[in-house]
Amino acid sequence: MKAVVKEKAAPGARLMDVDVPAPGPRDVLIKVKAAAICGTDIHIMEWPPFAQARIKPPMIFGHECSGEVVKVGDQVKNIAVGDLVAVETHIPDETCFMCQTGLQHICEKMAIIGVHVDGVFAEYAKIPAVCCWKLARDTNPDLGAILEPWGVAVNGILKGEVNNRTVAVFGCGPIGLMGLGSIHAWGASKIFAVEPSEMRLSMVPQFAPDAVLINPAKDNAAKVILDATGGRGVDVSIDISGNPRAIQAAFEVVRRAGRVTLVGLPSEPVTLELTANVIYKEARVFGSTGRMMWQTWYEMQNLMDSGKFDPMPVITHRMPLADFAKGIELAQSGKAGKILLYP
Numbered sequence: 128m129k130a131v132v133k134e135k136a137a138p139g140a141r142l143m144d145v146d147v148p149a150p151g152p153r154d155v156l157i158k159v160k161a162a163a164i165c166g167t168d169i170h171i172m173e174w175p176p177f178a179q180a181r182i183k184p185p186m187i188f189g190h191e192c193s194g195e196v197v198k199v200g201d202q203v204k205n206i207a208v209g210d211l212v213a214v215e216t217h218i219p220d221e222t223c224f225m226c227q228t229g230l231q232h233i234c235e236k237m238a239i240i241g242v243h244v245d246g247v248f249a250e251y252a253k254i255p256a257v258c259c260w261k262l263a264r265d266t267n268p269d270l271g272a273i274l275e276p277w278g279v280a281v282n283g284i285l286k287g288e289v290n291n292r293t294v295a296v297f298g299c300g301p302i303g304l305m306g307l308g309s310i311h312a313w314g315a316s317k318i319f320a321v322e323p324s325e326m327r328l329s330m331v332p333q334f335a336p337d338a339v340l341i342n343p344a345k346d347n348a349a350k351v352i353l354d355a356t357g358g359r360g361v362d363v364s365i366d367i368s369g370n371p372r373a374i375q376a377a378f379e380v381v382r383r384a385g386r387v388t389l390v391g392l393p394s395e396p397v398t399l400e401l402t403a404n405v406i407y408k409e410a411r412v413f414g415s416t417g418r419m420m421w422q423t424w425y426e427m428q429n430l431m432d433s434g435k436f437d438p439m440p441v442i443t444h445r446m447p448l449a450d451f452a453k454g455i456e457l458a459q460s461g462k463a464g465k466i467l468l469y470p
């Protein structure tokens with residue numbers, strides 16, 4: 128089969144012919160229908176220290192996808208050949224303290240598909256059955272491929288309430304945009320969207336039509352938000368950018384006893400003014416990573432079933448798997464929403 132392989136411990140990757148993987152007793156084999164490019168894939172391609180510390184070449188990368196099940200291991204009971212599934216990237220060990228207390232997504236021995244084990248930028252992929260989210264068979268496979276990144280936003284947003292709350296979102300890449308659509312659908316009273324890329328900012332109204340758009344390259348985001356909330360600040364502040372300046376602003380604009388959720392990953396330690404912005408405010412601070420298994424997926428399903436939000440407009444480009452390098456470069460440029468690859 129054709130697969131995108133990170134061949135060496137150096138920048139780049141190559142489309143190669145490799146063997147179709149053989150599923151183990153608790154795995155399924157899927158025929159990949161659609162795969163999406165994520166920031167992690169950009170890192171794997173470019174090979175910064177983040178990737179060097181995690182990736183052991185040669186390996187197939189890519190982790191966001193949907194696929195049709197073509198083989199199931201002997202011990203797999205809940206998935207059948209012909210099922211359409213979306214892939215959950217966290218592989219929990221199912222035995223540690225976190226797994227036993229309902230928090231598999233932060234398993235102490237977690238492996239990640241497309242990072243620690245072979246991924247999905249390929250014609251076929253071996254997926255543990257515990258990582259399969261079954262979709263109705265008539266679901267658009269493109270939708271299945273973007274549930275994983277959408278869930279990153281949903282998990283962070285739902286660390287508390289957003290209905291009838293004022294919410295500021297820092298970072299409007301694909302995850303931020305889908306997050307904004309969800310926050311709007313869940314009935315936030317006022318939404319602020321902060322993003323330095325004009326292209327991405329221009330996509331926000333499709334997701335949250337009444338959001339106040341702020342370009343921090345032009346305006347002081349914290350000042351705009353504080354002025355618009357009578358100086359009190361917002362109830363909920365969510366950072367999806369990982370940018371240190373945005374994280375600082377997220378703390379500046381949260382109101383007293385408000386909530387900050389951090390989803391974006393800063394590449395270095397961030398300096399925070401804790402006395403004024405957290406302690407005196409009695410702010411509540413949450414980290415959020417990946418998706419809860421499977422609460423987050425049910426939340427997404429509920430929202431889709433309600434008809435109040437459709438994340439599909441986040442997909443701006445579609446291309447064959449062979450064009451993966453072009454797609455990753457486009458994703459890196461920030462001039463795209465979600466980019467899908469088709470094996």
Ligand SMILES: [Zn+2]
Pocket residue numbers: 165166167190191276
């Ligand atoms: Zn991802």
Ligand SMILES: [Zn+2]
Pocket residue numbers: 219220221222223224225226227231233234235236237
């Ligand atoms: Zn575990």
